[in-house]
Amino acid sequence: MEQDERSRHGSSFGSVAGVYAEHRPDYAQTAVRWALELAPGLRVLDLGAGTGKLTATLVSAGADVVVVEPDTAMLAELRRALPDIHALQGGAEAIPLPDASVDAVVAGNAMHWFDMAAAGPEISRVLAPGGILVGLWNVLDDRLEWVAGLARVSGTAVIGPRDTPTGWRAETADIHVPKTGSPAWFDSPERAEFPHEQCRTADSLVATLATRAGVLVMPEQERRSTLGRIRAYLSSRPETTDGEFTLPMRTCVLRLRRR
Incomplete structure (x- = not known):
């Protein structure tokens, strides 16, 4: 995806901030614990925090969290839900924090929106030596046939290559965090995947996918057609046609350590 297109997609969420806060999933706590090797008082920056889906998990795990989010509407939802969190407006390419001020930088379903040529030096700057950069992604577990069918029916504009475990592995295989000034390199990335799930109905799953x-x-007509096709599919499947069901996911984690 070209930078202009990435920016257009990445800045689209504010228009549905309230729906995003209501329907998007949280993150597997086992994934967060593995990613951060949490110790009491760990200083964590939630970068591109959105409405605070990952922030809440970090706080419950005992981390000392500050958040940075560029979109004013998303930030307003986060502040409403988590009023005690130190929340700043800003982006990954210009982080409004001092040098070496955090032990970890985490991004929940957000790192793919960063311009890493600019964000890499900034992330390295705010990390203390030995600190870690973590990306977490919630993806659909398409090992189940009905979930694989949902991905096919939805199309790649809705459920893209990165949104399933196999695709996520391929999409992050060559992730590059540039050199940020000697000797500030990140070590080779580590990856792990953890089971996760979300209780959904057909209506709430359509609402969730509508925030992609x-x-x-x-365009409005295409959006209505796409969501209508997804709704029809869910109505046709015995797993999803009536009442609540479990949406199987995996929280995938990419971890890099600052040298």
């Missing part, structure tokens, strides 16, 4: 960037930037 690929849907938000669609």
Whole structure:
């Protein structure tokens, strides 16, 4: 995805901030614990924090959290839900924090929106030596046939290559965090995946998918057609046609350590 297109997609969420806060999933606590090797008082920056889905998990795990989010509407939802959190407006490419001020930088379903040529030096700057950079992604577990069918029916604009475990592994295989000034390199990335799930209904799953960037930037007629096709599919499947069901996911983690 070209930078202009990435920016257009990445800035689309504010228009549905309230729906995003209501329907997007949290993150597997086992994934967060593995990613951060949590110790009491660990200083964590939640970068591109959105409405605070990951922030809440970090706080419950005992981390000392500050958040940075560029979108004013998303930030307002976060402040409403988590009023005690130190929340700043800003982006990954210009982080409003001092040098070496955090032990970890985490990004929940956000790192793919960063311009890493600019964000890499900034992340390295705010990390203390030996600190870690962590990306977490919630992806659909398409080992189940009905979930694989959902991905096919939805199309790649809704459920893209990165949104399933196999695709996520391929998409992050060559992730590059540039050199940020000798000797500030990140070590080779480590990866892990953890089971996760979300209780959904057909209506709430459609509402969740409607907050995907690929849907938000669609022309209105195409968006209605796409969501209608997804709704019809869910109505046709015995797993999802009636009442609540469990949406199987995995929280995938990429961890890099600052040298």
